[in-house]
Amino acid sequence: MKAYERLIKYASYPTASCEENACCPSTPAQLDFARALADELRAIGCDEVELDENGYLFAAIPASEGCENAPVLGFIAHMDVSPEVSCENVKTRVLTYEGGDITLNEEKNIVMRAADYPVLAGYVGKTLVVTDGTTLLGADDKAGVAEIITAAERMIGDKSIRHGRIRLGFTPDEEIGRGADLFDVARFGAAFAYTLDGASFGEVDYETFNAAALKVEITGRSIHPGSAKDKMINASLVASEFISLLPALERPEHTCGYEGFYHLTSMEGCVESAKLHFILRDHDAAKLEGRKEYVQRCAVRLNQRYGEGTVALTITDSYRNMKEAILPERHLIDNAYAAVRALGGEPVSSPVRGGTDGSRLSFMGLPCPNLGTGSHNHHGRMEFACAEEMEKCTALVIKLAELYAG
Ligand SMILES: [Zn+2]
Structure with a gap:
């Protein structure tokens, strides 16, 4: 299964988090989604699939033969989506982008204008996943979830991919700043991890806001x-x-x-x-x-x-700005750069004007740079994902696993 197909499936779960609710996860839909993901992780052959009462979902992929001593590497994405725009009844559409404006909704005259979104220029000829312009797509961060699970499926299915023990983590309530609150770093048990919660393939971000x-x-x-x-x-x-x-x-x-x-x-x-x-x-x-x-x-x-x-x-x-917690583990940046280049990309690090689960996790003992997911215009109705780019982000997860296998 391709990562973008998973994204389309996941988009049907209305997992907006809610700042007003003190419980965790803040909304029950996140738990529904987590249960569905747990079933899926078991079905593709993951080990130690555990969903705790707070909606944190962890799973493992055992090390390939001979790679048992490699460091345990984690990949993390969040299951909630931004509450700023509706995520109910998301109607996804897959199209081949031919350039120019994209009419998302003829009836309501909702158009993604190329002039307003210059990022589109890089996607001519590519396969895009969009909505009908009335909701989020929720690719932030279901694209990340989809890529991690797709990469896991391939690593489990293809014995020629050599990797150490891999931990997968899916968190609730990131968009309301609580994604790391009840994340049990010790139980997760990875030496370090990457979050997949950025935009373009090639992004390797390790500086965030305070x-x-x-x-x-x-x-x-x-x-x-x-x-x-x-x-x-x-x-x-x-x-x-x-x-x-x-x-x-x-x-x-x-x-x-x-x-x-x-x-x-x-x-x-x-x-x-x-x-x-x-x-x-x-x-x-x-x-x-x-x-x-x-x-x-x-x-x-x-x-x-x-x-x-x-x-x-x-x-x-x-x-807090995660830079100070990540720079002592410089290999996380170097390996991400090497992996991006190996896949034909050029790595880009820029100061994130936001935060990710990784910002807090980095200070809780789990250094976590953030990688792109092949999705854009997050938190808005013009959100879209690119199937080919998601494929590259999936390959990046596998490449990193291989680099850390030694
Ligand atoms: Zn996000």
């Missing part, structure tokens, strides 16, 4: 508007004042490369109360601390004006 989440809770004072003079505190307006204190150019839509940001992800409010959610990001840890200090100064300032307790902040660290 990340924190900020919740702003505002308590207003509601009073009949007719007699509100000098008494009312409108929580929604205090919320908008808070937003206006943040530097307008330090937002995702105005930043790139190593520039960090404050990103308002949701807001709700009435007169009585208001709530804002932000994510704060920076590759530089000291600069992220600076952002945290700045939002605290904003809260102090507003509380001076409107009364103590009007604005309350909760700041939670999400993950």
Whole structure:
């Protein structure tokens, strides 16, 4: 079976994670998907297929004969998809890209315009998997899941592929920053691993943001508007004042490369109360601390004006830049580069403007660079995957296993 065929099958599971739910996995569909994957892993002949109560799915491929002493290598992907856009009733379509715009949905006039998505130019003549433009595809990260399982199937089926013991890990709730929370690194038992959670084949990423989440809770004072003079505190307006204190150019839509940001992800409010959610990001840890200090100064300032307790902040660290945990294991980068080149590609490392399960796992004792999956436009309706590129990413998993076999 080809990796893209697996992706199409997996797309039917609506596995969006949900930040509001404290349980793990945060949504039951992730567990349904994990159970189906566990069955599939058993069917292709994996060993030690174990799904724990939190929805973490692990499996193993025993070492080929003579490779028992090779280091245990892990491959990891996440099973949830972004909650930002619907993933219900995903209607996939496979097409050969002939260049130009792609009409995803004639009826609703949803078009992926080549001018808006220059990445498309590299895919003329290739086989693409798209949606009808009303949902995510969920290739982030089901493309990664599909490639790891396809590679596992081939390694098990083809005795000429020499590899050490391989561990496979599939995690829940990555998109809400909790993918590593209950990952049992000791039980996983790999010396190091790769996550498959990037975009293009050839990506070998080991630098990520330092990340924190900020919740702003505002308590207003509601009073009949007719007699509100000098008494009312409108929580929604205090919320908008808070937003206006943040530097307008330090937002995702105005930043790139190593520039960090404050990103308002949701807001709700009435007169009585208001709530804002932000994510704060920076590759530089000291600069992220600076952002945290700045939002605290904003809260102090507003509380001076409107009364103590009007604005309350909760700041939670999400993950750290994994570079410092990965560079001591430089072979992870060198071998990934060698494997990409062996498959005719040119490796590219760039500072990830996001994080992966690997960012946190790297600090939990499992160094984890991130590799591309052959899918693009993640977290949006224009998400697509390329069948040929997914095939290369699958081959990359096998090539790495071979390199570590010694
Ligand atoms: Zn992802």
